Amino acid sequence: MVEISDIPDDGGAPNKKPQEQPPGEAKTATSLASLPVVLIELIVARVPICNHPAISVISKLFGRITSSPDLRHARSQLAITDHVLYALVGHPPFPPSWHILYRSSNGSLRLRRVNTLPPMPYGPAVVTIGHEIYVIGGSDVSGRYLSSVTVVDCRTHTCRSLPSMRVARLRAAAGVANGRIYVMGGCENIHRSKDWVESFDLERQVWIGTGGEVSDVSGGFVTYDVVKEKLYVLGLTRSLHVFEPKEGKLLTGVAYNASDLTGLWQGSSCVVDDLLYNFDPGCWRGQPIIVFDPEEGVEEGVWKPVRGVYGLPPQLYWYGFESKMANVGGKLVILVGNQSQYWNYYGDKYIWCVEIALERRQGGEIWGRVESVDVVFKTSESTPIIELCRTVIV
Numbered sequence: 001m002v003e004i005s006d007i008p009d010d011g012g013a014p015n016k017k018p019q020e021q022p023p024g025e026a027k028t029a030t031s032l033a034s035l036p037v038v039l040i041e042l043i044v045a046r047v048p049i050c051n052h053p054a055i056s057v058i059s060k061l062f063g064r065i066t067s068s069p070d071l072r073h074a075r076s077q078l079a080i081t082d083h084v085l086y087a088l089v090g091h092p093p094f095p096p097s098w099h100i101l102y103r104s105s106n107g108s109l110r111l112r113r114v115n116t117l118p119p120m121p122y123g124p125a126v127v128t129i130g131h132e133i134y135v136i137g138g139s140d141v142s143g144r145y146l147s148s149v150t151v152v153d154c155r156t157h158t159c160r161s162l163p164s165m166r167v168a169r170l171r172a173a174a175g176v177a178n179g180r181i182y183v184m185g186g187c188e189n190i191h192r193s194k195d196w197v198e199s200f201d202l203e204r205q206v207w208i209g210t211g212g213e214v215s216d217v218s219g220g221f222v223t224y225d226v227v228k229e230k231l232y233v234l235g236l237t238r239s240l241h242v243f244e245p246k247e248g249k250l251l252t253g254v255a256y257n258a259s260d261l262t263g264l265w266q267g268s269s270c271v272v273d274d275l276l277y278n279f280d281p282g283c284w285r286g287q288p289i290i291v292f293d294p295e296e297g298v299e300e301g302v303w304k305p306v307r308g309v310y311g312l313p314p315q316l317y318w319y320g321f322e323s324k325m326a327n328v329g330g331k332l333v334i335l336v337g338n339q340s341q342y343w344n345y346y347g348d349k350y351i352w353c354v355e356i357a358l359e360r361r362q363g364g365e366i367w368g369r370v371e372s373v374d375v376v377f378k379t380s381e382s383t384p385i386i387e388l389c390r391t392v393i394v
């Protein structure tokens, strides 16, 4: 990676006439600023996108370059992509808004609100496709269920609307498979069973009812993930629902012990390489991170421990049930705050971020290594509630 701060001032070229410089450009940029802008763009294009906020403050020139569409063009020309984490964080009484995880100029990770994006509904179902986040349903401030769908373009930080769903949904489950977005449950009137599951055809841009039966009457869900092309959904009453998109129906009966799966599965989970990872604050399998492979029958329980995960911050165990996990380019990233949404203290509230690299060793055991622990967010206002986090490819 190019370390901009390592690039020397132009003290080494005494015979050169100093470049004309617009007022306000910082000194650090002097030598780089003498390069043609297209060349600087190509250099910046190779810097991971989470470092761009740090680069943008070097000088006005870098500020312009990092926000310019030409940079996006240069990145796509060079086929450079990055995995970037977006977290939907609420600060009651305000509705949740998107925050982005980036690296600040001193190298530590930070979570920053994306001010150019509008506030989001409460309790939407969220999926990502490439550089886009689909925010599906949820409720407005007065608690009304929504059928609207908003697509966030993470390259430009702009939004567009999709056709509305056939029914309004709050805390629904959603997953992408077969060129469609499947959305399940969360309906206000659970007896409208014919629309309990519907899907959005990405090519034709239309919603299609699937006529599936209702399999949970509790309304919303705790969490959901797509594992090996099936949508796994955890109900509020610890019920398990597995939707098979190819057949267009819910699976009844699974090969493994479903109560063993739902017993330890909680809202802090994600999928890496088609395996479901979950944070278990109680360490019931002897380790804090556990993993589930639906194709593996395991005698001693469906969850297997991920070995070697040491050095997690204690807050992750204390507030682990409110933590959120995501797959960022094959690594597990977990966000956790040091205050519960269920009781509000005064004082400072922090959010920590933990990065864990994964490795499959001989014999199939999975090992994890904690790569970083950072305080990424601080506030003394209302408790931040991390609704979920998702990764986009930009």
Ligand SMILES: *[C@@H]1O[C@H](CO)[C@@H](O)[C@H](O)[C@H]1NC(C)=O
Pocket: 104, 106, 107, 108
């Ligand atoms: C990095 O900078 C932030 C302010 O931008 C500061 O709060 C933090 O303590 C710094 N971290 C390190 C490791 O110096």
Ligand SMILES: *[C@@H]1O[C@H](CO)[C@@H](O)[C@H](O)[C@H]1NC(C)=O
Pocket: 257, 258, 259, 260, 263
């Ligand atoms: C399924 O898992 C639960 C919880 O771990 C356990 O109590 C039960 O005995 C298991 N059932 C079978 C058939 O293995």
Ligand SMILES: *[C@@H]1O[C@H](CO)[C@@H](O)[C@H](O)[C@H]1NC(C)=O
Pocket: 338, 339, 345, 346, 347, 348, 349, 350
């Ligand atoms: C959260 O953690 C910070 C840093 O350890 C601490 O100063 C603050 O008091 C904590 N807040 C709560 C509510 O525990």
